[in-house]
Amino acid sequence: MLSVKGLSYYYHPDRIVLKDISLELAGHDILCLLGPNGTGKTTLLRCLLSLNKIKCGSIEIDGRDLTKLSAGKRAEIMAYVPQATTMAFPYEAREVVLMGRVAHLTAGGRTTRKDQKLVDEAMEQLGILQMSRYLFNEMSGGEKQMVLVARALAQQARILIMDEPTANLDYCNQIKMLKVIKTLSENGYSILMTSHFPDHAFLACNRTILMRDGVIMAQGLPDEIVTTENLSKLYSTQVCVTEARLDSRDMVTKVCIPVMY
Amino acid sequence: MKIKSNDSFTVKIVTLACFTIALFFMSFLVGRYSISPKTVIDIILSQFFDIQKYWEETLATVVLQVRLPRIVLAILVGGSLSVSGASYQTLFKNPMVSPDILGVSAGAGFGAALAMINNAKWWSVQMLAFVFGMVAVISAYLIAYAFGRQAITVLILAGIVVSSLFQSLLSILKTWADVENALPAITFWLMGSLGKGTNKDVLIMLPALSFSLLLIFIYRNQINALAAGEDEARTMGVNVSLVKLIVVSSSTLMTVTSVSICGIVGWVGMVVPHIARMLTGANFSKLSAASFFIGGMFLLVIDNIIRGVKGVELPLGVLTALVGTPVFVFLLSKVKKGWS
Numbered sequence: 001m002l003s004v005k006g007l008s009y010y011y012h013p014d015r016i017v018l019k020d021i022s023l024e025l026a027g028h029d030i031l032c033l034l035g036p037n038g039t040g041k042t043t044l045l046r047c048l049l050s051l052n053k054i055k056c057g058s059i060e061i062d063g064r065d066l067t068k069l070s071a072g073k074r075a076e077i078m079a080y081v082p083q084a085t086t087m088a089f090p091y092e093a094r095e096v097v098l099m100g101r102v103a104h105l106t107a108g109g110r111t112t113r114k115d116q117k118l119v120d121e122a123m124e125q126l127g128i129l130q131m132s133r134y135l136f137n138e139m140s141g142g143e144k145q146m147v148l149v150a151r152a153l154a155q156q157a158r159i160l161i162m163d164e165p166t167a168n169l170d171y172c173n174q175i176k177m178l179k180v181i182k183t184l185s186e187n188g189y190s191i192l193m194t195s196h197f198p199d200h201a202f203l204a205c206n207r208t209i210l211m212r213d214g215v216i217m218a219q220g221l222p223d224e225i226v227t228t229e230n231l232s233k234l235y236s237t238q239v240c241v242t243e244a245r246l247d248s249r250d251m252v253t254k255v256c257i258p259v260m261y
Numbered sequence: 262m263k264i265k266s267n268d269s270f271t272v273k274i275v276t277l278a279c280f281t282i283a284l285f286f287m288s289f290l291v292g293r294y295s296i297s298p299k300t301v302i303d304i305i306l307s308q309f310f311d312i313q314k315y316w317e318e319t320l321a322t323v324v325l326q327v328r329l330p331r332i333v334l335a336i337l338v339g340g341s342l343s344v345s346g347a348s349y350q351t352l353f354k355n356p357m358v359s360p361d362i363l364g365v366s367a368g369a370g371f372g373a374a375l376a377m378i379n380n381a382k383w384w385s386v387q388m389l390a391f392v393f394g395m396v397a398v399i400s401a402y403l404i405a406y407a408f409g410r411q412a413i414t415v416l417i418l419a420g421i422v423v424s425s426l427f428q429s430l431l432s433i434l435k436t437w438a439d440v441e442n443a444l445p446a447i448t449f450w451l452m453g454s455l456g457k458g459t460n461k462d463v464l465i466m467l468p469a470l471s472f473s474l475l476l477i478f479i480y481r482n483q484i485n486a487l488a489a490g491e492d493e494a495r496t497m498g499v500n501v502s503l504v505k506l507i508v509v510s511s512s513t514l515m516t517v518t519s520v521s522i523c524g525i526v527g528w529v530g531m532v533v534p535h536i537a538r539m540l541t542g543a544n545f546s547k548l549s550a551a552s553f554f555i556g557g558m559f560l561l562v563i564d565n566i567i568r569g570v571k572g573v574e575l576p577l578g579v580l581t582a583l584v585g586t587p588v589f590v591f592l593l594s595k596v597k598k599g600w601s
Contacts, residue, residue: 049496075498082493088354089488089543102486103498108479110546155497 001026007057017043018214025190032201033194035211041194075103079152081162084144086137093147094132100154122153142173162193178204198256201226210234277554288332291565334458335564336557338519343556345512346530351488351545352508359531360516363420367427368397369520374434374447387521394517397423453524453578455564462522469518473511480507485545528581539596
């Protein structure tokens with residue numbers, strides 16, 4: 001279990017970016033981090049990944065201090081799924097996924113059959129095995145995002161830190177990604193994701209954190225804290241949380257809609 | 262979208278190695294003295310076996326003291342510059358980077374010029390080139406370390422700054438240099454030449470090169486992961502500061518040794534990795550091996566042209582671009598994968 005206590009971070013001491021953040025992430029959890037732009041969501045992810053050095057507080061995994069682990073050891077516990085960008089060079093999808101094995105290779109050693117098998121399995125699980133030989137840069141946004149998830153799976157870490165996994169994706173790919181995230185959590189992964197779609201908290205997540213100006217405004221079950229009042233306050237914009245009915249399937253889901261007036 | 266199969270990497274590398282070996286032997290036939298292939302082979306074998314000498318002593322000297330070091334150096338220098346270029350491009354995530362990005366050539370150029378305006382002997386020219394090449398890179402590294410919060414882009418910036426400092430210093434030296442002797446010598450050195458290569462140079466080059474290549478080989482997968490960017494590599498478990506130090510020190514060692522032996526040879530270190538990528542794709546472990554052979558063969562062919570053209574000694578660093586650019590454009594037009 002990942003447990004963060006009293007985490008604070010700043011670039012300059014007179015401008016605190018994150019203040020007294022505490023959260024917990026257990027196995028099977030999908031925690032969705034919501035908040036306006038520039039509120040420190042990405043910085044929090046970077047702190048958890050030790051890309052930024054925290055100024056105070058603690059990050060522990062099952063009682064072990066994460067900030068004291070080497071990059072290699074941490075990579076075996078925690079993997080990062082960045083937003084899809086382009087690579088500077090023409091890498092094939094499979095080669096990108098294979099990079100996730102780097103922490104497991106012996107010094108100077110080559111990739112083994114086991115590494116290849118894990119890469120195949122990760123790509124198979126995400127339905128991109130047939131795209132192995134595609135050039136990463138020529139893939140669509142949704143496909144690239146899947147390749148990056150596969151890379152994190154190949155890394156064999158139980159905690160996945162995902163930075164806006166549904167950004168820049170169309171509805172179909174958003175739902176595909178959320179389904180993948182749900183399946184992964186059922187398989188035992190813990191997932192911490194940021195998002196600009198509060199709806200996704202209802203669709204996939206079992207816990208939500210609302211974050212504003214570097215502090216946690218509320219955290220808990222999506223049903224309890226993703227409300228009209230909270231979201232309106234969070235985004236400083238009128239947001240309406242209502243119910244959408246899909247009669248053919250006899251289904252009701254909560255949706256969030258910004259209102260302009 | 263689908264690209265051609267890449268599984269035949271071993272075949273490709275073995276083929277490249279065979280071509281390099283064939284080219285190595287064929288290169289002995291090029292030059293002012295025409296020597297038959299059989300004589301060349303016998304002269305070489307006579308070093309290891311007891312063969313009845315039927316050739317003049319001059320021919321043996323030409324083959325063993327003149328052509329052999331020059332051919333070996335062409336392969337080693339071309340290979341080193343290309344592997345340095347490939348590792349810098351992958352490390353910096355930037356296809357426009359060449360081995361002298363951190364100021365090694367500018368520093369070495371200044372060192373060589375400093376020795377030349379003082380009419381120093383050839384070995385001190387090499388020595389000062391080596392020392393100032395190292396000084397330049399170390400300064401760039403320290404500047405980036407002190408002010409750059411470890412960021413890789415700052416390292417490039419520091420390299421460019423240090424480079425331009427040494428280029429200015431070199432220009433000052435050139436205005437001071439004696440127009441009759443030192444200035445032409447400096448100018449010629451800056452365009453590169455393998456003409457002064459000796460077997461001793463080979464013996465100096467070999468350990469530096471093997472050591473650097475070994476380090477790069479050991480860390481090839483980590484270097485490869487850096488192509489995804491510094492932060493992502495770190496989250497994948499790569500010790501970025503260490504790998505950065507490894508790449509910079511081994512590339513610098515290879516480049517500075519090459520440059521101090523044969524002057525500044527441009528073009529190879531930046532473009533050969535692109536040619537190699539057309540063959541193997543971007544994966545660094547494949548790319549570095551292919552870069553070594555292609556770079557070695559390329560520089561050997563260029564130097565053979567120089568040795569083959571009678572009357573004038575064309576400058577190496579100029580001919581690389583002159584011959585290389587059309588070849589590169591031709592390859593770009595042939596390979597569908599494109600230049601990405």
